[in-house]
Amino acid sequence: MLNYVIKRLFSMIPVLVGISILLFFMLRMLPGDPAQVLAGQMASPEEIETIRKQLGLDRPVYEQYLSYLGRLVRLDLGRSARTQNPVIEEIWARLPNTALLAVVAIGLACLFGIPAGVISAVRPYTWVDYAVTMGALFGISMPVFWLGLMLVVVFAVVLRWLPAGGTGSWQHVVLPSVTLASFVVAFIARMTRSTMLETLSLDYISTARSKGLKEEVVVIKHALKNALIPIVTVVGLQFGLLLGGAVLTETVFAWPGIGRLIVDSILARDYPVIQGTILIFGLLYILVNLAVDILYVVIDPRIRYE
Amino acid sequence: MSEETEPNVCRPAELPSENRWRRFWVKLRRNKAAVAGGVLLLLYVFCALLAPVLFRGDPAAPNLILALEPPSFKDPLGTDELGRSILGRVIYGARISLLIAVGVIAVGLLIGVPLGLISGFFGGKVDFLIQRATDAMLAFPGFLLALALVSVLGVGINNTVISIGISMIPLYIRLVRSCVLTVREEVYVEAARAAGTRDGMILLRHILPNVMVPITVQTSLGMGTAILFAAGLGFLGIGVQPPTPEWGAMLGSARAYLFNAPHVATFPGIAIFLAVLSFNLLGDGLRDALDPRFKI
Numbered sequence: 001m002l003n004y005v006i007k008r009l010f011s012m013i014p015v016l017v018g019i020s021i022l023l024f025f026m027l028r029m030l031p032g033d034p035a036q037v038l039a040g041q042m043a044s045p046e047e048i049e050t051i052r053k054q055l056g057l058d059r060p061v062y063e064q065y066l067s068y069l070g071r072l073v074r075l076d077l078g079r080s081a082r083t084q085n086p087v088i089e090e091i092w093a094r095l096p097n098t099a100l101l102a103v104v105a106i107g108l109a110c111l112f113g114i115p116a117g118v119i120s121a122v123r124p125y126t127w128v129d130y131a132v133t134m135g136a137l138f139g140i141s142m143p144v145f146w147l148g149l150m151l152v153v154v155f156a157v158v159l160r161w162l163p164a165g166g167t168g169s170w171q172h173v174v175l176p177s178v179t180l181a182s183f184v185v186a187f188i189a190r191m192t193r194s195t196m197l198e199t200l201s202l203d204y205i206s207t208a209r210s211k212g213l214k215e216e217v218v219v220i221k222h223a224l225k226n227a228l229i230p231i232v233t234v235v236g237l238q239f240g241l242l243l244g245g246a247v248l249t250e251t252v253f254a255w256p257g258i259g260r261l262i263v264d265s266i267l268a269r270d271y272p273v274i275q276g277t278i279l280i281f282g283l284l285y286i287l288v289n290l291a292v293d294i295l296y297v298v299i300d301p302r303i304r305y306e
Numbered sequence: 307m308s309e310e311t312e313p314n315v316c317r318p319a320e321l322p323s324e325n326r327w328r329r330f331w332v333k334l335r336r337n338k339a340a341v342a343g344g345v346l347l348l349l350y351v352f353c354a355l356l357a358p359v360l361f362r363g364d365p366a367a368p369n370l371i372l373a374l375e376p377p378s379f380k381d382p383l384g385t386d387e388l389g390r391s392i393l394g395r396v397i398y399g400a401r402i403s404l405l406i407a408v409g410v411i412a413v414g415l416l417i418g419v420p421l422g423l424i425s426g427f428f429g430g431k432v433d434f435l436i437q438r439a440t441d442a443m444l445a446f447p448g449f450l451l452a453l454a455l456v457s458v459l460g461v462g463i464n465n466t467v468i469s470i471g472i473s474m475i476p477l478y479i480r481l482v483r484s485c486v487l488t489v490r491e492e493v494y495v496e497a498a499r500a501a502g503t504r505d506g507m508i509l510l511r512h513i514l515p516n517v518m519v520p521i522t523v524q525t526s527l528g529m530g531t532a533i534l535f536a537a538g539l540g541f542l543g544i545g546v547q548p549p550t551p552e553w554g555a556m557l558g559s560a561r562a563y564l565f566n567a568p569h570v571a572t573f574p575g576i577a578i579f580l581a582v583l584s585f586n587l588l589g590d591g592l593r594d595a596l597d598p599r600f601k602i
Contacts, residue, residue, distance in 0.1 A: 018445065019442055137587065140586060143538070143582070149564060149571045150571070152564055153571070153572075157568065240447030244447045244448065263542050263544070265457075266456070266542075281446065285447060
């Protein structure tokens with residue numbers, strides 16, 4: 001198992017190198033002088049010159065890339081052009097907020113998505129199934145930021161039950177996490193339904209039923225347990241979707257997370273922060289997929305990694 | 307930000323002969339959800355093409371005296387913060403979003419499909435290079451990749467199309483490559499090779515037509531995703547810029563008036579939802595109709 005994890009960690013290296021190349025050239029694609037762009041509009045010629053030397057822009061491109069890679073390995077992501085704080089500190093300060101939102105949203109999505117998918121698969125082609133299927137399709141088609149705005153109108157403006165934005169209490173978490181979850185729940189319900197439908201048609205399920213087991217035991221203990229692998233995969237994949245959704249949700253609810261940081265940085269053309277946050281998002285996405293791979297072993301004892 | 311659904315991949319044995327097309331058409335017509343999607347889509351395209359006929363006047367011209375009027379007989383969807391008719395802007399918004407979606411898919415198809423064909427057909431070092439580049443792009447969730455590209459390219463319709471289009475390329479590369487790997491082993495490809503047909507010709511005449519089915523399904527679903535991404539960028543203020551009547555940008559400026567005029571934020575959202583729903587319903591229907599496991 002440990003060997004497998006180490007192997008998987010090593011297999012991440014080419015992808016990480018690919019990401020670093022993308023981010024490196026992203027800055028070189030900018031029109032004009034990268035040093036000027038990084039220093040910001042108000043920078044003096046001396047500051048621009050210092051940044052040019054720091055970045056080694058007078059050296060060949062491969063040397064520039066290697067020194068950029070060296071800084072990345074040390075997690076030196078540079079300084080924000082706006083606040084002059086180290087980028088890693090800016091990200092570190094907001095990471096817990098985004099993580100909280102993501103974890104609550106994924107939890108809510110599983111809590112509603114898996115049972116909805118199971119019920120839909122147990123009663124296929126009935127009105128319950130059609131309701132779940134259509135509900136899931138509606139969820140996938142709904143712009144997450146619009147749903148957020150509508151929830152604010154209903155629960156903050158009309159009913160005055162919950163705050164419209166900000167942080168500080170559990171009430172502040174409700175609307176953003178429900179908004180984010182609504183987006184993912186649809187995918188989880190769809191995947192659970194199709195996997196359960198396939199599993200419920202297998203021979204061992206007929207055997208379990210013919211043994212006289214209760215239907216709940218057959219569905220939950222025999223079918224759902226075996227259908228969990230694709231469901232966990234889809235939950236892992238939806239994490240990327242969740243990060244994209246977090247950018248929009250955090251903007252709607254003025255939630256101080258990484259998603260909001262990236263938007264503010266784009267609007268202020270603060271490139272070190274943009275590069276840093278995108279890199280961290282990419283890393284998080286890869287790590288979650290690794291965690292999902294490892295989770296397979298826990299869920300399914302038939303899988304053994306050599 | 308739907309990134310789901312790799313269509314039920316290529317089945318070279320199930321190529322659409324005339325009889326199969328008829329069967330596909332019957333299956334599609336019997337799928338009520340797909341028909342509803344088709345009707346919605348026709349309505350959406352109708353609005354986009356006939357916007358100047360459906361709404362006379364300039365959807366971007368402000369009239370501050372009428373600012374934030376609720377829905378009425380004169381303005382069925384009310385007016386926005388600058389007194390512009392929301393109905394007019396929603397109708398013209400259909401035109402903008404359709405334009406973006408078509409552009410995005412064109413970028414994805416024109417770059418992704420040839421790269422997928424080359425990668426799957428030739429294999430070796432070319433395949434390795436293309437696949438590693440695809441891996442790196444797929445390491446970013448699609449919307450974030452589009453966001454990163456917009457931050458470099460800048461705002462506006464063209465850059466929105468290019469950014470979202472590039473974020474779609476890896477999806478097409480993967481899809482087409484996986485299909486080519488199956489199709490290239492077919493007897494008719496071997497026969498074409500044995501007859502001395504050149505590689506380019508084999509790709510264009512024998513392989514490309516056989517990967518069109520999954521590409522069609524992916525395109526329908528991709529159009530919905532493109533509309534959602536474009537609206538998301540517009541909402542954040544880094545996509546299409548006001549006063550262009552883009553649905554996402556309309557929602558972005560409506561945020562400030564949620565407390566006193568919630569109708570401003572309601573209708574552009576419904577328009578985005580219905581447009582995306584139409585493509586998703588139709589895409590699902592196409593996939594089911596083209597999948598031989600689904601019986602009539």
